[in-house]
Each structure stands twice: as C-alpha cells, then as structure tokens.
Amino acid sequence: MAAAKPAMVQAGDREVRVSSPDRVIYEATDTTAEVTKLMVAEYFASVEDGLMRALRDRPTALERWTSGVRPGMKLATGPQDRNADAFYQKRVPKGAPDYLESVGITFPSGRTADEICPTEIAVPVWCAHMGTLTFHPWPVRRTDVDHPDELRIDLDPQPGTTFSDAVRVAGVARELLADLGMVGFAKTSGNRGIHVYVRLSPGWEFTDVRHAAIAFGRELEKRDDGVTTAWWKEERGERIFVDFNQNTRDRTIASAYSLRPIPGAPVSTPVTWDELATLTSPADFNLFTVPERLASDGDPWAAIDDVAHSLQPLLDLWDANPVELNYPPDHPKMPGEPPRVQPSKKVASHWDEDGNRVEGT
Numbered sequence: 001m002a003a004a005k006p007a008m009v010q011a012g013d014r015e016v017r018v019s020s021p022d023r024v025i026y027e028a029t030d031t032t033a034e035v036t037k038l039m040v041a042e043y044f045a046s047v048e049d050g051l052m053r054a055l056r057d058r059p060t061a062l063e064r065w066t067s068g069v070r071p072g073m074k075l076a077t078g079p080q081d082r083n084a085d086a087f088y089q090k091r092v093p094k095g096a097p098d099y100l101e102s103v104g105i106t107f108p109s110g111r112t113a114d115e116i117c118p119t120e121i122a123v124p125v126w127c128a129h130m131g132t133l134t135f136h137p138w139p140v141r142r143t144d145v146d147h148p149d150e151l152r153i154d155l156d157p158q159p160g161t162t163f164s165d166a167v168r169v170a171g172v173a174r175e176l177l178a179d180l181g182m183v184g185f186a187k188t189s190g191n192r193g194i195h196v197y198v199r200l201s202p203g204w205e206f207t208d209v210r211h212a213a214i215a216f217g218r219e220l221e222k223r224d225d226g227v228t229t230a231w232w233k234e235e236r237g238e239r240i241f242v243d244f245n246q247n248t249r250d251r252t253i254a255s256a257y258s259l260r261p262i263p264g265a266p267v268s269t270p271v272t273w274d275e276l277a278t279l280t281s282p283a284d285f286n287l288f289t290v291p292e293r294l295a296s297d298g299d300p301w302a303a304i305d306d307v308a309h310s311l312q313p314l315l316d317l318w319d320a321n322p323v324e325l326n327y328p329p330d331h332p333k334m335p336g337e338p339p340r341v342q343p344s345k346k347v348a349s350h351w352d353e354d355g356n357r358v359e360g361t
Helices: 037-046 048-055 122-129 163-179 206-223 273-277 290-297 312-320
Strands: 007-011 014-018 024-026 060-064 087-089 102-106 112-116 132-137 150-157 185-188 194-199 240-242
Touching (some): 007 037, 007 122, 024 037, 048 122, 122 132, 150 163, 163 206, 206 312
Antiparallel strands (some): 060 087, 060 132, 150 194, 185 194
C-alpha cells in the first residue's frame, strides 16, 4: 500500500506539513477512538491559547514517540536505553523550519545546547510532525535562562495511594500557599498526579527555588501525614511524594495541554481549584475532550501571569531548617548533599561526617 500523502495543518498564520498523517499514535480503547499523527497535530493547533501560555519563550525539550504509543514501549532516560522506543530531544532537530527559534541553555554538567524556544503555535504543530507528544519547558524565559520564574510543586502518588489522595494534598497545598501570601495554579499531570505552579518575581537562582520546594514539602508533611519528601523510594511509604527535584536545573515537567504517552491520549489539563476538589477521573481530560473544554470555558490558567510572588516566605522556612536533600543521580554532587546511596545499603562506617565515602571502603 502506498504511503499516505502529507497533510497540511493550519497553525496560526502558517500551514504546517505533517508526514504520515494516518499513522496510528494511540490505539483505540474502550472509551476513546484511535488517534492518528494528523489528529495530534490538529489537537495542538486547537489548544493554542493554553499551550502557548505554557510554552512561549521557554526552552523546551521534546518527548518524541515516533512510532506511537503501545504497551511495553519504553522511553529512553539515559545512554543505557539505546534501543528504547521513544526519547527526549534536548537540541533543535535537524530539518527544523526557519521560523523555529532557539535559545542557548546550560546543563548541570556545564555543557551547553541550543534548545527549541516556541514563539508561535506552528512550532508545536511541527513538533507533532516529528512525533512529539509531550513538551517539557524549562521554568525560565529566553530573556533570562538562569533565573526561574516558576515554582513547580509536583504531587506524585506512590504505590498504595490514589489520585484522590493527591487531590486532598493539593487542597492542603493551596491552603499553605494562601498562608504564605501566594496563589497557585493546579493541573492534572495526565496520569495520577497533580502539579501546582506559582509564578515568581525575577532574580531567583535554581538553588533558591529548589530549597523553597523542599521547605514547602516539609511544611506539607507537618500538615498532612500522607505527604513525604523522602528522596529514596524505600522510605516514602504509601504517601504523596513532593518531588522537590523537579525544580533543579534541567529537570522539567510535562507542560499544560501536553499529551501523555498513556492509552486514551490523556492531557495534562489546567483546572480551577473548585473543579479539582470534585475531580475523580483525570482520564476524562483527553485529546477528544480538552479542545472543546478550552473553547467553551477558557483556560483556567489565563490569570497565571498577572501576579509574581517572592520566594522569601519559603526561603525563611528553609533557613529555619537548612538540611540539604539528594539531587538527581545525573546531577553533579552538591555541597551539603547526603550520600547518594540507598539507605538500606548504607554501611555507616564507610562514610565520614560530611557524607564522603571513606577511602578504601
């Protein structure tokens, strides 16, 4: 059978070419029809207002599922996954159109790269042509790539917990933010978790924002015993993990209005706080339902850029208990960081008081 001819998708003022438009990206489920590559591109064009609010002027990594989403497929997370089915694209792909803009960023290793920086909806639509389902924007703008303008609170349900548990904790997080004089904006993760974003005033370092996230998580632990900031999975128990490391340089979260590589084509969807409190099934937000929702009700995050908060209230909490926690394993060792060894495998005599391994052990 001859390959399907490329299709053209209207994206703002441009027409974007999409090859293999009939390729099935998501297979049909009991509740949703199959999704083709063309439908993915058209979806991104249809949610322009919300998607560009999340991506505009931000360096953005692409999560590319070029063969679609199938059971058992794997996403590459490092060099060891050379045969994975999907991968993160952190540099501008070859063949990018001339209207695609980029910005230079620096990784924790000190290496640099030019990363896609979406400035118009045609860019995400072209990324769909390249097999992208999920966008991972940095918490910075292209005008100042070393100073985040977002605090991202990732509420991650651990085994034995449910989406309803995450909803409850999100409500506690909202109350805590209010007590600190801050306003947060919530969205579903597209799976079982919830993300809460807080816009920040200019000038904060990545370490400031990460310490603020740790302090926020610790305060949540005090208010709800179903919350944990334990980095090691064996210590988390059946609780909601506040993933503070999502605020580390080069760690990103799926953007609002991104698709997720899960059957049914779910979408990471902004919600109002009142709506979140009664939400039972985040799977109801998917490629088929979100465009109409956005068109009829508008973006619940429409006001997110109207206020920018100081981190100082959270940094004051950090200063009251400045105990460092582990960084991600691919991040350089940082001052004051605990030993990077699983607690159950740690032999106390092998480590000095500064967390350094004793020579010869």
